[in-house]
Amino acid sequence: MISRISRVLTGFVSRYLPDPLIFAMLLTMLTFVIALVLTPHGPVEMVNMWGNGFWNLLAFGMQMALIIVTGHALASSAPVKRILKQTASVAKTPAQGVMLVTFLGSVACAINWGFGLVVGAMFAKEVARRLPKSDYPLLIACAYIGFLTWGGGLSGSMPLLAATPGNPVEHIIGLIPVSQTIFTGYNMFITFGLIALMPFVTRMMMPKPHEIITIDPSLLEEDPDFQKKLPADAPIAEKMEESRIIALIIGALGIAYLGMYFWEKGFNITINTVNMAFMIAGILLHKTPMAYMRAISAAARSTAGILVQFPFYAGIQLMMEHSGLGGLITEWFINVATKETFPIMTFFSSALINFAVPSGGGHWVIQGPFVMPAAQALGADLGKSAMAIAYGEQWMNMAQPFWALPALAIAGLGVRDIMGYCVTALLFSGVIFIIGLTVF
Template identity: 40%
Template sequence: MSVWTGEHRLRRGLLQRFTALCVRYVERFMPDPYLFAVLLTILVVVLVAVLVPGASAPGMVTAWYSGVWGPKNIFTFALQMVLILVTGYTLAEAPVVKRGLKALASKPKNQVQGALLCFAVGSVFCLLNWGLGLVAGALVAKEVARRLPEAHFGYLIASGYMGYMVWTQGFSSSIALANTDPSSPINVIHQMTGKLVPLGDTIFQPYSWVPVLVSMAVLGLMIRRMAPSESLQADPELFVEPEPPSRAAGPRSFAERLENLWILNVLLFAAGLWYFIQSGWQLNIGSMIMLFTVTGALLHKTPIRFIRAFGTAAKASGPLLLQYPLYGGIMGLLGYAAVKDGPSLDGVLAHGIVAGSDPSTLPFMTFIGSIVISLFVPSGGGHWGVQGPIAVHSALAMGQDSAGYLGLMSMAVAFGEAIANMIQPFWLLPALSIAKLNVRQVMGYTVIAFLVGFVIFGLAILVAPHVI
């Protein structure tokens, strides 16, 4: 055995042992994601009581209510995020896309190759649409598990989910898209400065796309070396294909003919595409939802097939719908100021983290703060609504008001949110719903992705102020 081979096996063995340690601790201490959100709510209440001057129980209840059902409720943004997920899932279930994913899943010969494929599919599709990427990675993992039943299914699902770490640099990046839309309620930069930040100053900057390539390469190596030796088989019910609904014999009724009239989907697609062209190819959250909706309709061919696929996809959003109100309440508590012009908890946390920064280090400290706040608000756009005002105000206070620098500040928040998702289980829920697994069977592997992402994206944010 060569020295290189021996060192290679030693490094792989160390990573496998560290991964196994992470898996064991997650299995012991990670509660169900819903209970995780409840515990975070209790923690935020305690922090508000301790750190916010004049905080009272009635005031905290009112702030919590305002974030869930009141004037500052999360419903509009929550519906947008759910629609991005559901339209992405519906597109992934289109026959032509599904056949392509199955063809890809037939290539791997072992679980490592399968995991790398899941990661590649999840990453590439997340750059197009995060909802599509979340679902596509899980669907490929499901097909790989069908062909390789002795593989560790949690490892495959985790590998697909790791691709989600690059979504904030893709075309459905909610923060970057909001920066371009003056009507967006989360366009914090426009609200505070009157400026719009084009995508050329955010996702198309080298500090944004270079770490995407580097992280994909490094995570590919990590996935190879963390492969578990034990097996975790998928639930056999996952592979039972639902039978298409039967219809009565005889000629189709008028309603059935309408349901199968493919030209209606073509007209819907043409109308959506026409509007997109007329708007000047404007990319924002609304246009992304529209494009994926009409493209999904076109690829499903008939209206009834599209309706059924959309209904199936909507089931994956159930756990998110259960938890979004809790995180809306957390956002309300984070923004609660008990006295007029007094500090709120999000301000206390953010200002404490960026204190002592200068223009070179402010984006990095904002990135650190983003990771912390993402544990409480695991939604890119919602998170930007919480941390964005502090980030922009800090930049303006240092005389940094260029679109490039403000765009960097927004991406610092986005980067932190992206890697925090590897240790915050909220966005893992759709994949878990597809796989019929629990969070403890998957998240131990994603801790490695968090550590890798912290180093790579952190370095990018440190270097960026010197090159923009």
């Protein structure tokens, strides 16, 4: 049954889902029009909101571009290639490959979402090399399906923001410690449930042998060797470029900084620490500065989608926030909720808003000021209410192509290749979220 559902959804998506850039442009227009109808703001104000927000994600866009190129460059180093190959060798059949990619991607995203997105896609690619009869789009979809665990994991934006002084809701309800969000029974059930069950769901999505999609073999070509051997009479400039000593000194500097950072702040992994760790490890493993630079150059072509699309989502987010449209959507859901149904209604409101604001931090800014006071007034569990926002966002990511861009860039695929499988995962994973929010 699951295989049949995934085939139907894949066919539907292939026919009707446009490129992510067109998707972002259509969402821009839809948000603009709905805000005009439902809020008191006029066209001139909405244009200003969109334009003022257009560049608000520049820093974040740069972070995401860096995580792709530094992660790709790290994976192209000889030692990491060996590790990926050895781990991928555990899978002996395409079915085992699908389950292994889903499992490792889910675990990695629960540890850190940026790390998980990149490593999951790279590992899926390696499994595809070792098991040529695998369905490549399904393997890459499995890597992205692992992203379902991120919001309740150690790097989840919502619970970490709720526990951070100065967040937008602190003055209303105070801080919510992670003991009431991440380290709770319901979150353990949901996160470990996804890790344990989704590999079996993806296994049942596998197409029949005659339905496996044949792909361009160039997508699975090994990355070249980026080392360069210099002649004895090479000029001093080239010797510096290929100097292992310089790479070792910079590597030692980066390791020292990261060591001091974690000593002072504990296990606080951020996208910046992941990027620095990827970069320093890449420089050391490629052995010379220019070998690393050649690896980065080969990876940089994968960032085009992120560079163009992130500004559109930044504009959408500001329109949702400043027009009050995000608040209206949230209020509609919570106004019909009771103490018992409040987490579920919050979950679905967050899922809806995620189409326009696919960002955990953005959801807390838009929904937190409405959801948390309402939860307090109803006597609902504040920690569970905060996590309901996070769960709705991470669940609907399976139908929102925004976060698939890094995996697709690494894989060399388009969004239509994987989204049918992802929407299937959305349907079946929703049961785990609902049970966790209602039973526990």
